[in-house]
Amino acid sequence: MQETTANQVAARATSSFTEHLQRERPGLLPFGLSPFQQLPAAAHAAAPVQVPHGTTIVALSYAGGVLMAGDRRATMGNVIASRHIEKVFPADQYSVLGIAGTAGIALDITRLFQVELEHYEKIEGTLLSLDGKANRLGAMIRGNLPMAMQGLAVVPLFAGFDRPAGVGRLFSYDVTGGRYEELEHHSVGSGSMFARGALKKLWRPNLSEQDAVAVAVEALYDAADDDSATGGPDPVRQLWPVVYVVSRTGAFRVPDRDLAAVANAIIESRAVAQREA
């Protein structure tokens, strides 16, 4: 095509913040030209980088929306790196994402994704479609693939309310950025197989929002029971999971006092049952 001024202008017109950074400030991207990529691969095989990891995110649909919850523990090898970390974030007004994997990169990708969605909204004057958001997140995870190959993987879970369709939807990803729509419920992270077992037993169609919160917290409780990298509810420090609900009215964080009540009820019922497993 002929290189006219109009063509150049059209080619540079992007609503994507990530593309803008790639062009103008590639050094600011969480992936891309990082020091890790320039190191020889053998160096990593010899001494894998020890960095905090976040684990176990659960998400499930309920009548009128979706819910996502994450525990509060980050681990570095066998050490608890943090008891306060948050792994579930609002992406924009109608979607949330939870991230398991290398905490540092995950937090940066989350921040980039939040700015990406807000940037699109401001430039275009309209929100991106839910599928559009899910695809953008997939592209970011794929951008992180070279780091994932060196052991710094990030695996997100994405949930949002599809306003035209009027339903909550749930997406999972693999490290190559592959995007898979999940039905009913899903879980990622090292405790996910235990959480998933719990979800299979506890989830039922048309849960109310309150019941959905209880199911998510109980699934995390089960994950924490069997997975050392997942933190359970902590009544001593008054730490509860981070839970977001997304419905037609938007994404909202469930307040700590509600979660305290739910978590205490679960702890109490388990204590009363007096069972080993």
Added chain:
Amino acid sequence: MTQQFYVSPEQLMKDRADFARKGIARGRSVVVISCRDGIALVAENPSPSLHKIGEIYDKIAFAAVGKYNEFESLRQAGVRYADVRGYSYDREDVTARGLASVYAQSLGAVFTAEQKPFEVELVVAEVGPSPEADHLYRLTFDGSIADEHGFIVMGGQADKVSEAVEAGWQGELDFAGAIRLALAGLVADKETTTLPASAVEVAVLDRGSESSRGTRRAFRRLEDADIVALLAEEN
């Protein structure tokens, strides 16, 4: 080789300024009012999708008059500047002052170096925790920048509109009052006494967005129905 006619720099700049002023004076006006609840931005604009008012960042809004393609490219550049800055430092490091000075530099560069100056006038507004902490920057086509207090009127017939707004302005206005005052100002140069909601574009920077709506983003565009409801309160 043909010799270029000599034009003195004074004459050149004056011609360019006249050209830009004429272009701006043809457009409809925009009023930006700082009040108790925040900052109200009101524009006469029949298009529901081509905006003269836009969000730049958490506490910062943009309003413009003049040529659409020119101020739209400036708005997008402003959003990119703010988002890159907020992403690389922190959200609170994005200020209207920084943005306004970038705009002033680009407008100044275009005015002196390009074939044709931008036919635009801009306001960069930042809402603060109190009305005294609000910032209203007015930027003109030649890159000059002014820090104004209270309200700004730009566009065609700005003098008449400005007079009408000045007569009614006080710091204690709420949003409804400020928007009504702006609308009253916008009709000051016309035969009619009211503008229909479909002919105006209204947005606000909400001073209490964290407490009232739970979001850092103070910018909120009002729908036609909201504007009608606000105007109805008066009666």
